[in-house]
Amino acid sequence: MRVVEGAPEADEEEEKWLGQYSSTQSILLVGDGDFSFSLALATGFGSGANLVATSLDTYEALGNKFCRAKSNITALKSLGATVLHGIDVKTMKLQIDLKNRRFDRIIYNFPHSGFKGKEHEVHMINSHKKLVREFFCNARRLLRPYGEIHVSHKRGKWYEKWGLKHLAAEFSLVLVEKVSFQKADYPGYHQKKGAGPNCDKPFPLGTCSTFKFRIGSSKKQNGRRAGPISSIGGDTRPCRPLSLVQPWSGLQFVPRDYIVPVPMTAPSHVVDQRQPGRIPSPMGRISSNCLFARLGQTLYENRIIAESLGNTDYFACEYQRSLLREYRMQSQLVPEATSLSYSAFLEARQWESVQRQERLRRRIAYGRSQ
Structure with missing residues (x-):
C-alpha cells in the first residue's frame, strides 16, 4: 500500500494495485461469468466505485447458471460498484448506461461464443473471431484517450488462429503489450465455462496471456497511473502539451524601399x-x-x-x-x-x-x- 506524499488533501485516497489494474482507473468489465473477477478487483482496491461490471444474462439467469453469482453481485454493490445486466459486447456502444461514459480499461477475460462444436473446427474459430471483432468495434468507442482494451486469451494450438492482433487492427487498435495472465494475482477469481450443462464448472487455463490494445499508437504508456476517475464524459487527465511550431526566418515579409508608379491615361x-x-x-x-x-x-x-x-x-x-x-x-x-x-x-x-x-x-x- 503506497501513500502519496505531499498530497493537496489530507484525506486523499491511496492508490492500490491488483495485478495489472489500479484503483485510480475507470474500468469496464464484460463477460465476467459469475462476477468473481470484478469482486476480486473491488476487494483488492477496497472499493468498487471505479468499476462497472456487466453480464449478458439477466440477474435471474445468472442465479440459475452460477451458484455464487448473486452473492458476488451483492458484495460488489456493497463496495460501490455499478452492476449492469443484458449488456451485449456486440452492441454495448449503443447501450444507454454506457454510451456516454469513457473508461481507462475495458476487460474481456477469455471471450467465447459458445460450445457449438470442437474448438479446432473452422466454424468454431470463425464464430469466436466474429465475437471478438464486434467486441473491438464497440469497445474502442468507449475508451478514453490513452485507454486500453485488455483481452485475456489462452495460447497454443488452435487459439493462435483467432488472430487477436489482426482483428484489433481492423479498428485501428494496436497491440502495445502482452503479459502473462496469472490467476493467483486475483484472489477469489474463478473462471467458468458459462454455457451448456457444465456452465458453472471451471475450464483449464493452461498458458494464458493478457493482450493490451490501444487506439492508434504503439508506444507503451510510461508509468502505471492512469489518472483520476471520471464516470461520465471524456478524459479528465491533463493533455500532453504540443510543441510550438517555429516560423521560418526566410518567410518573413520585407517591405520594398522603392516604388515605380505606372502612368495611366484613358484610351x-x-x-x-x-x-x-x-x-x-x-x-x-x-x-x-x-x-x-x-x-x-x-x-x-x-x-x-x-x-x-x-x-x-x-x-x-x-x-x-x-x-x-x-x-x-x-x-x-x-x-x-x-x-x-x-x-x-x-x-x-x-x-x-x-x-x-x-x-x-x-x-x-x-x-x-x-
Missing part, C-alpha cells in the same frame, strides 16, 4: 466599351494604336497603382504584358511550335478574337430573330 476604346449597345473592337483592350507596338516596360517591373482603379488603362497595360508573357512562355516550353515572331503571334491572337466577335454577333442576331 478611346475604354470610352467605347462604357457606352451601352456598343461592341468593343476585337483587340480593344490593347491601349496602343499599333497592334505590333513593343511594350515599353520590362516584364517583371516592380510597380504599384498610383491612381485609383477607376482608370482602366492599367488593365489594358496588364493585358499587353500578359500577351508578352504568354508568347515567351510558349517559346520556352515548346520552341518548335513557336517559330513565328511576336508580330505573327499577335496576328494569330487578333484573328482568334475576330472569330469570337463574329460568333457573338451571330448569336445576337439569332436571338433577335426569335
